[in-house]
Amino acid sequence: MYFIQPTRNIPNLDQVLDTLPSLQMINIEDIHLYDPTIIAIADVNDFLDYQWSLPTIVIAYEHEGAQLSQAWEMGALAGWLWSRLPVNPEKALSKIDAQYKRNQDSRDLPSAAALQKKLLPNPIELQNYKVETLFQPSAYLSGDWYDYWKISDKEVIFYLADVSGHGVTSSLLTSWMAAFHGRSKTPRELLKKLNGMLLQENIEKHITMLAGVLNLETHHLKWSSAGHYPPAIIFEPNQPPRILNTSSFPLGLTADFEIEEQECVLSRYARFIICSDGALEPFDGGLNEQFTQLLFHLQNQSFEAPEHVADDIAILSFQRMN
Known part of the structure; x- marks a missing residue:
């Protein structure tokens, strides 16, 4: 930590x-040369006069x-007296530093949330299909994620994932998935690759995921689920919803990983929807x-996420248009 040399005479400074x-x-004139994230201790008058950006006691x-009151209004971390410092200054400084770091982490969360959203796939135009998405974190960062990308002129692969737990660690895994899924070509390949990487890195998290590939010309749909709930749903005009139950273990639990694959053909105006829990x-x-x-609200297109939710929400929908 820094101690800024007072510009006024402090009789008991040495003590x-x-x-x-x-x-x-x-020295005050050299403040700009020092790390702006390290706490400084300074005379209150100098802090008020020079108004530097260092976090300051x-x-x-x-x-x-x-x-002192004015200094607190201007953001001073704490106020001490020249004649009566804390009984254990080192311990007091340690507590203030820890609290300052926690506060800085909290201030960084909005920026981290904005960065996470930028990692979501860009809107995509698909022949014969309309894509709709919803992404609403329960806090700043989300452990739910979706992605999609073309693997040919006529095929698109996609997934929706839910990382166990909440907070920064879970959200980091969504970014990890976005970076390292390797542009897999089939749902089976995607699930096996991510499962193997989770086990290899010994990350103590598991991920439920539903992945699929859609042929935009033949409307043939193939999908697999790794412990994901709720199941995928198909809505067709004038038909009851089709619940697509298929599952295996979540990713990251075992190398003995058997993957079921299901297939169907989407009829005209059918909507294929996957959601996080x-x-x-x-x-x-x-x-x-x-x-x-x-089911009722998705079928009637009346689902609305509350402004404040207890759990992250992600929804991905593909609707055949002709």
Whole structure:
């Protein structure tokens, strides 16, 4: 940490410095040369006069309460007195530094969320098909993810994944998937590749995923699920919903990984929809009741995610248009 040399005379400065842990003494005119993320200790008047950007603990005399208040309003981390430093300054500094770092992490979350959203696939125009998506994190960052990309002029591969848990670690895995799925050509290849990488890296997370490949000309659809719930759904005009139940273990649990594949042909105006389990959260009841309500709203295109959700929500839909 830094100690900024006071510009006014502090009679007991040497005694104060003796009670503090080893600090790097710097001059005010040199502040711009130093790391702006490291905490500094400085006289309150200098802080108010020069208004530097370093995170700062200010020190004042007992009669300078107004200056301390002004310094706090300007963002000072803490205020001490020249005549009465904390009993254990090193421990006090350690606590302030830890809290400052936690606050900085929190301030970075909006930027991290914006960056995560930029990693989502760009909107895509597909022959004969309309693609719709929904992505709503429960906090800043999401452990739900979807992606799609063309593997030929007439085929598109896609997946929707849900990483176990919440927070930064889960969201980092979504970025990892976006970077390292290797542009696989089949759902089976994609699931096996990601499962192998999770096990190899010994990441203590598992991922449920539903992946598929769609032929835009023949409308042939092939898909596989790795422990994902809710199942994929097909809505067709004037028909009850088709629930596409198929599953294996989630990714990252075992190398003994058998993958079921299912196939069908999408009829005209059919909608193929996959969701993360957060899409069930807006509804009351147990899983069956929640899934029934979700089916109703998806079929009637009336699903709306609440402004504040308890779990991340991701939805990916392909609708055949002709």
